[in-house]
């Protein structure tokens with residue numbers, strides 16, 4: 001039995017190599033923000049901020065994101081999500097802190113290496129599509145490669161590949177105004193991936209779209225993330241969306257990150273009342289995984305097999321038809337434990 005199959009989702013995330021690290025990141029707006037950034041870290045307090053009449057859009061954000069992780073930043077409007085995301089790419093200059101990619105602090109980079117880093121290693125998708133209105137779909141998707149100096153024919157061939165990948169084949173000659181919102185965002189997604197970025201930043205990419213199209217595009221993002229093991233930072237104010245796509249979620253309140261955890265950790269162990277209220281409507285069965293309820297492998301007598309990383313909701317049909325304990329299996333189909341049916345049914349019923 002391999003140890004990898006026994007570790008919890010959160011530990012699995014921690015086991016990844018660190019791809020991106022934020023350390024004590026602040027973004028402060030207002031007259032005197034620069035001076036606030038020069039204060040020793042211990043003096044950068046909420047009180048100091050208030051007395052200087054500054055807006056602490058991001059306050060002391062510290063976290064690590066693993067390679068290939070989908071890290072969601074979530075919170076209410078005005079909590080600082082977009083500002084934090086922009087600090088990570090230096091589209092906004094942080095007031096203080098460090099932002100490390102593979103260990104190197106990008107806040108110390110000059111303009112040219114920073115632009116190179118963005119062009120070659122980062123892809124970005126924003127809420128309002130930000131497409132070029134006078135360029136066709138093909139022209140928009142090929143644009144980042146043209147900027148990099150890729151020969152036109154090569155850029156267009158790559159763009160066509162991505163246009164097909166996001167389901168827009170046949171529409172490459174259209175202009176953005178001739179597309180629906182969902183199609184425009186598919187163009188934005190394709191364009192952000194032309195340079196095959198390792199880091200993919202998405203800022204409320206689907207909030208202008210209707211729920212069915214959103215669900216489609218969420219699945220699309222996960223598919224495109226997995227095919228190239230991209231590290232994803234995704235901003236949303238929608239908890240459902242966060243739960244659907246995240247390995248881990250950082251919850252922001254008033255500029256501060258109040259908890260970082262897997263969806264299961266946030267729902268079953270909220271760190272503050274704010275988080276508790278946020279997740280109160282989420283049914284535990286949607287986030288609790290079989291591995292969390294699994295007991296030791298007790299030998300025979302099992303009536304069905306379920307995957308260790310499935311959620312309790314996902315195995316509801318097996319729970320209903322089983323007559324006793326269920327075998328828990330790893331991705332290779334080997335039994336690694338057993339699941340007490342009553343215990344799992346109790347989770348299924350909780351919050352339903």
Ligand SMILES: Nc1ncnc2c1ncn2[C@@H]1O[C@H](COP(=O)(O)OP(=O)(O)OP(=O)(O)O)[C@@H](O)[C@H]1O
Nearest residue numbers: 029055057075076077078079080081082083084237
């Ligand atoms: N340029 C600016 N000058 C002054 N205050 C700003 C500026 N940009 C953002 N803020 C403030 O910083 C705080 C965080 O804003 P931010 O846009 O990051 O929040 P958000 O969580 O992304 O919100 P939303 O979901 O509405 O986009 C807000 O109080 C906002 O008013």
